[in-house]
Amino acid sequence: MLKTSDAAIADVAEYMANLGSRARTAASEIARASTAQKNAALQAIAREIDARLDPVMEANAADLQAGEKRGLDAPLLDRLELTPARIDAMIDGLLQVANLDDPVGLISELKYRPSGIQVGRMRVPLGVIGIIYESRPNVTCEAASLCLKAGNATILRGGSEAINSNRAIADCIVHGLREAGLSPDVVQVVGTTDREAVGKLISMPEYVDVIVPRGGKGLIERISRDARVPVIKHLDGNCHVYIDQHADLNKALSITINAKTQRYGTCNTLESLLVAKSIADRVLPELAGQFSEHGVELRGCAATLKILPDAIPATEQDWEEEYLAPILSIKIVQDLDEAIGHINKYSSQHTDAIITENYDSAQRFIREVDSSSVMVNASTRFADGFEYGLGAEIGISTDKLHARGPVGLEGLTSQKYIVLGDGNLRQ
Amino acid sequence: MLKTSDAAIADVAEYMANLGSRARTAASEIARASTAQKNAALQAIAREIDARLDPVMEANAADLQAGEKRGLDAPLLDRLELTPARIDAMIDGLLQVANLDDPVGLISELKYRPSGIQVGRMRVPLGVIGIIYESRPNVTCEAASLCLKAGNATILRGGSEAINSNRAIADCIVHGLREAGLSPDVVQVVGTTDREAVGKLISMPEYVDVIVPRGGKGLIERISRDARVPVIKHLDGNCHVYIDQHADLNKALSITINAKTQRYGTCNTLESLLVAKSIADRVLPELAGQFSEHGVELRGCAATLKILPDAIPATEQDWEEEYLAPILSIKIVQDLDEAIGHINKYSSQHTDAIITENYDSAQRFIREVDSSSVMVNASTRFADGFEYGLGAEIGISTDKLHARGPVGLEGLTSQKYIVLGDGNLRQ
Numbered sequence: 001m002l003k004t005s006d007a008a009i010a011d012v013a014e015y016m017a018n019l020g021s022r023a024r025t026a027a028s029e030i031a032r033a034s035t036a037q038k039n040a041a042l043q044a045i046a047r048e049i050d051a052r053l054d055p056v057m058e059a060n061a062a063d064l065q066a067g068e069k070r071g072l073d074a075p076l077l078d079r080l081e082l083t084p085a086r087i088d089a090m091i092d093g094l095l096q097v098a099n100l101d102d103p104v105g106l107i108s109e110l111k112y113r114p115s116g117i118q119v120g121r122m123r124v125p126l127g128v129i130g131i132i133y134e135s136r137p138n139v140t141c142e143a144a145s146l147c148l149k150a151g152n153a154t155i156l157r158g159g160s161e162a163i164n165s166n167r168a169i170a171d172c173i174v175h176g177l178r179e180a181g182l183s184p185d186v187v188q189v190v191g192t193t194d195r196e197a198v199g200k201l202i203s204m205p206e207y208v209d210v211i212v213p214r215g216g217k218g219l220i221e222r223i224s225r226d227a228r229v230p231v232i233k234h235l236d237g238n239c240h241v242y243i244d245q246h247a248d249l250n251k252a253l254s255i256t257i258n259a260k261t262q263r264y265g266t267c268n269t270l271e272s273l274l275v276a277k278s279i280a281d282r283v284l285p286e287l288a289g290q291f292s293e294h295g296v297e298l299r300g301c302a303a304t305l306k307i308l309p310d311a312i313p314a315t316e317q318d319w320e321e322e323y324l325a326p327i328l329s330i331k332i333v334q335d336l337d338e339a340i341g342h343i344n345k346y347s348s349q350h351t352d353a354i355i356t357e358n359y360d361s362a363q364r365f366i367r368e369v370d371s372s373s374v375m376v377n378a379s380t381r382f383a384d385g386f387e388y389g390l391g392a393e394i395g396i397s398t399d400k401l402h403a404r405g406p407v408g409l410e411g412l413t414s415q416k417y418i419v420l421g422d423g424n425l426r427q
Numbered sequence: 428m429l430k431t432s433d434a435a436i437a438d439v440a441e442y443m444a445n446l447g448s449r450a451r452t453a454a455s456e457i458a459r460a461s462t463a464q465k466n467a468a469l470q471a472i473a474r475e476i477d478a479r480l481d482p483v484m485e486a487n488a489a490d491l492q493a494g495e496k497r498g499l500d501a502p503l504l505d506r507l508e509l510t511p512a513r514i515d516a517m518i519d520g521l522l523q524v525a526n527l528d529d530p531v532g533l534i535s536e537l538k539y540r541p542s543g544i545q546v547g548r549m550r551v552p553l554g555v556i557g558i559i560y561e562s563r564p565n566v567t568c569e570a571a572s573l574c575l576k577a578g579n580a581t582i583l584r585g586g587s588e589a590i591n592s593n594r595a596i597a598d599c600i601v602h603g604l605r606e607a608g609l610s611p612d613v614v615q616v617v618g619t620t621d622r623e624a625v626g627k628l629i630s631m632p633e634y635v636d637v638i639v640p641r642g643g644k645g646l647i648e649r650i651s652r653d654a655r656v657p658v659i660k661h662l663d664g665n666c667h668v669y670i671d672q673h674a675d676l677n678k679a680l681s682i683t684i685n686a687k688t689q690r691y692g693t694c695n696t697l698e699s700l701l702v703a704k705s706i707a708d709r710v711l712p713e714l715a716g717q718f719s720e721h722g723v724e725l726r727g728c729a730a731t732l733k734i735l736p737d738a739i740p741a742t743e744q745d746w747e748e749e750y751l752a753p754i755l756s757i758k759i760v761q762d763l764d765e766a767i768g769h770i771n772k773y774s775s776q777h778t779d780a781i782i783t784e785n786y787d788s789a790q791r792f793i794r795e796v797d798s799s800s801v802m803v804n805a806s807t808r809f810a811d812g813f814e815y816g817l818g819a820e821i822g823i824s825t826d827k828l829h830a831r832g833p834v835g836l837e838g839l840t841s842q843k844y845i846v847l848g849d850g851n852l853r854q
Binding site: 028031032105111113115117119122124126127209210225228230248250251254255258259262344353366367368370371372373374375376377378379381382383387388389399400401402404405406414415416417418419420421422423424425426 | 458546549636637652655657689771780793797799801804805806808809810816827828831833841842843846847848849851852853
């Protein structure tokens with residue numbers, strides 16, 4: 001069982017090794033669990049959260065109170081808060097994950113080889129996944145449910161400011177797992193706020209197969225630098241829209257406005273707009289008018305300032321910035337080549353879009369822009385596991401290896417080879 | 428151009444950063460190169476090697492002479508040697524890679540979403556791949572050709588004992604790239620034997636996307652521990668065959684003998700045999716007779732020794748050992764559960780096989796054994812990129828993330844998302 005008091009944990013390294021060892025054992029159990037059993041566990045956890053609404057809300061109230069005392073700022077307190085609506089969303093999320101197809105065991109490309117063997121690939125769980133996250137306690141439930149459905153054991157390390165909420169949710173998860181006849185060690189929440197626990201969690205390759213950090217850039221950079229196991233990470237989203245000289249102006253306007261203003265704080269929000277020189281004076285004034293209505297501050301290159309004298313001069317730093325705010329940088333480029341070059345230099349390789357009616361521009365953009373999502377005539381805001389049909393996502397990877405872009409259940413598994421023979425020998 | 432003299436390289440860190448920066452630029456060129464252009468380069472390199480046979484052989488003779496002087500042992504000198512047959516094999520390999528399908532640009536699963544966007548995945552190069560290898564100079568050519576076909580730039584760091592051979596092969600590659608109109612920086616060979624070069628190569632995430640080490644376990648462990656970029660690695664191959672109580676005895680005998688004796692020094696060779704208790708006395712005496720003819724030393728558990736009194740008692744260490752030699756450990760197990768438990772504990776997760784005619788045993792073994800290749804009634808020796816139909820392989824990964832098992836062209840690429848719209852906005 002989980003130790004729920006810091007006082008009880010004298011030796012953090014030993015405590016984490018114990019968690020890891022139990023997770024490793026639980027991982028083989030959940031790896032061979034049937035789809036029905038995993039779904040039953042998800043449904044049982046949903047019921048437990050519903051039944052334990054009061055203690056979960058009380059635990060959250062304690063975190064909020066402590067947070068206010070510690071002087072946490074309003075956005076942080078907002079992320080920390082579990083409203084009844086957010087708890088309902090957690091419950092819905094669990095049931096949605098239960099409804100997703102089980103990725104484990106899927107065999108693909110099974111084919112006969114000249115030697116007579118059949119060779120194919122089977123999708124299998126990764127093993128033990130360590131999740132490190134900040135403030136939002138609903139991540140406890142979201143992350144655990146996805147990892148569980150993909151047949152993995154999980155060790156969750158939330159922020160110290162949410163420790164009571166996370167423990168209360170963990171209680172629900174443990175009861176749900178038990179109800180479904182699964183080991184409670186399939187999902188473990190680190191029961192100490194000691195920072196050493198994170199250092200240990202990311203350096204136990206014998207117990208942990210992959211780390212998924214969710215949080216600010218600082219946290220993720222630190223974890224990537226120090227981890228001794230692979231990390232599936234999302235650093236930042238400096239997303240571009242390039243309005244090609246062959247763009248349909250209506251699409252250019254509506255997509256650019258949507259990509260920037262539909263939500264400001266998300267990683268797939270437009271941060272930097274590129275406009276082909278030959279079309280700039282036809283598109284920028286109208287765009288600037290609409291952005292002004294939305295209260296979006298525009299920061300432009302020298303050429304942009306000639307068309308939009310009210311814009312603020314952009315600095316080199318602006319091309320690299322993920323504002324997460326009503327600010328947009330604008331650069332006029334000579335042509336498609338310069339646009340692709342600029343994006344491949346400054347983009348965070350998250351999501352970049354071209355607006356064009358030209359076949360060749362579209363083809364080249366798709367092929368040559370080296371980002372996890374590359375779009376033609378669509379808003380960058382679509383870069384999202386739900387919009388892509390993954391059912392749910394644990395994050396959006398800006399890495400190249402393993403999972404790139406929105407990571408759903410498939411990204412929490414890998415493929416092994418299976419060979420079916422009939423006594424075949426190697427010649 | 429390559430600096431070919433150690434004396435010319437005063438600052439190794441600067442030299443490596445320069446190599447990395449040039450590789451990064453070359454990577455975007457080779458990423459957008461057409462299939463025809465990449466194939467032309469491979470064919471040109473093959474022609475160059477054929478035309479420069481003499482200087483390559485002379486460079487190799489110099490390495491061999493230096494190696495003998497330094498007292499390298501016979502197997503090492505053998506791996507170092509480039510015979511005319513081995514050079515022909517290099518040339519054939521290049522032409523074979525040219526004939527493989529280009530993985531880059533393949534779009535899969537492109538489908539419409541309710542929002543109206545089409546979402547799919549496109550296979551793209553990884554970027555810059557660093558290959559670190561020992562003694563065998565033909566790896567220079569094999570690794571470079573696979574990386575090139577998959578659209579990646581390569582930095583190759585061979586062993587100091589093969590430096591002259593590697594430089595001579597690099598000359599051929601550079602000329603071939605130029606002939607095909609590609610930058611010579613697409614394939615660069617590190618021109619210094621300074622050990623610091625390796626340390627630098629594995630810690631330049633800004634220039635290198637992934638490291639593929641090929642060599643002994645010591646080298647690979649060292650690189651995995653110190654690398655600051657992802658590593659696609661193959662540690663060792665402690666492969667098992669489990670003879671189930673429902674095995675066909677003829678298949679059990681022939682597969683076990685083949686898996687052990689067809690070649691002793693390969694990573695997919697059988698190293699540890701598990702036999703179900705109820706069938707042991709029917710299968711082991713005959714097997715021991717055949718192994719004795721092959722001169723294979725048997726090391727058994729206590730129960731095995733009762734049936735095969737001439738076998739050597741196995742120690743705990745034997746269950747973990749990759750012998751790469753005519754030695755086999757044998758353990759009698761109670762049942763399938765014990766076999767799977769033993770394999771998941773001691774196997775290096777490379778390749779493990781069951782011999783059985785029972786549907787349920789086969790199904791459970793395939794699902795529950797957590798190795799990169801899991802086989803039914805086939806020799807472990809089939810675990811190989813060529814036998815699996817990958818066309819070629821750069822190695823066999825015992826990792827779980829990204830590529831697992833034999834790594835061919837596909838493992839040297841990743842997938843990005845592409846979104847095709849018609850002015851679609853996020854609601």
